[in-house]
Amino acid sequence: xxxxxxxxxxxxxxxxxxxxxxxxxxxxxxxxxxxxxxxxxxxxxxxxxxxxxxxxxxxxxxxxxxxxxxxxxxxxxxxxxxxxxxxxxxxxxxxxxxxxxxxxxxxxxxxxxxxxxxxxxxxxxxxxxxxxxxxxxxxxxxxxxxxxxxxxxxxxx
Numbered sequence: 001x002x003x004x005x006x007x008x009x010x011x012x013x014x015x016x017x018x019x020x021x022x023x024x025x026x027x028x029x030x031x032x033x034x035x036x037x038x039x040x041x042x043x044x045x046x047x048x049x050x051x052x053x054x055x056x057x058x059x060x061x062x063x064x065x066x067x068x069x070x071x072x073x074x075x076x077x078x079x080x081x082x083x084x085x086x087x088x089x090x091x092x093x094x095x096x097x098x099x100x101x102x103x104x105x106x107x108x109x110x111x112x113x114x115x116x117x118x119x120x121x122x123x124x125x126x127x128x129x130x131x132x133x134x135x136x137x138x139x140x141x142x143x144x145x146x147x148x149x150x151x152x153x154x155x156x157x
Contacts, residue, residue: 002105008145009101015152016094020087022155027086031154036076038155042089043081044072045151049096052144056103059137060111065119097148104141112138126150 019042027038036044047070055067081089115134122131126147129135 004101004104004141009098012094012097012101016090018156019090019093022086024086027089028082031157035154037082039084039086039089040076040081041151041155042093043079043084044076045148046089046093046096047072047075047079048144048147049093049100052140053096053100053103055140056100056107056137059140060107063116063118065116065121065135065137065140067120067124069124107137112136112141 022038027042030037031041051067051070058067059065113136115136117134119129119131119135121135121140121143122128125140125143127143129139
């Protein structure tokens with residue numbers, strides 16, 4: 001097992017089990033007034049996985065950590081997550097993240113920790129680092145999982 005497997009596989013497995021315990025009807029309710037449906041929150045996490053999957057690969061071959069942004073509301077709306085099967089969304093989210101963990105375990109340590117002077121992590125990250133300080137791919141990965149945990153708390157609220 002690699003560094004990321006040890007940290008996150010059990011978390012993904014346990015979360016997947018707990019998500020399957022939710023009914024489709026509950027998943028089709030917003031987590032708060034005027035907020036996304038729980039299905040849409042999980043859909044957003046799938047979108048985050050897709051975008052960050054590409055970032056994690058591209059970052060291995062660049063001296064910079066500069067990535068495109070995306071409009072999360074438009075992505076959620078365009079994919080109509082509210083009408084998708086809750087079980088299918090859970091399965092896609094869990095399997096995609098297991099693949100991402102596999103990818104992360106394949107990245108050499110020096111690539112993870114190499115300071116990158118040029119980055120836009122202050123724009124794309126959940127916990128924004130200073131734009132004036134170097135950033136690492138390891139920071140981006142850690143932020144990805146913090147962002148995920150933030151939204152999973154919303155789903156379970």
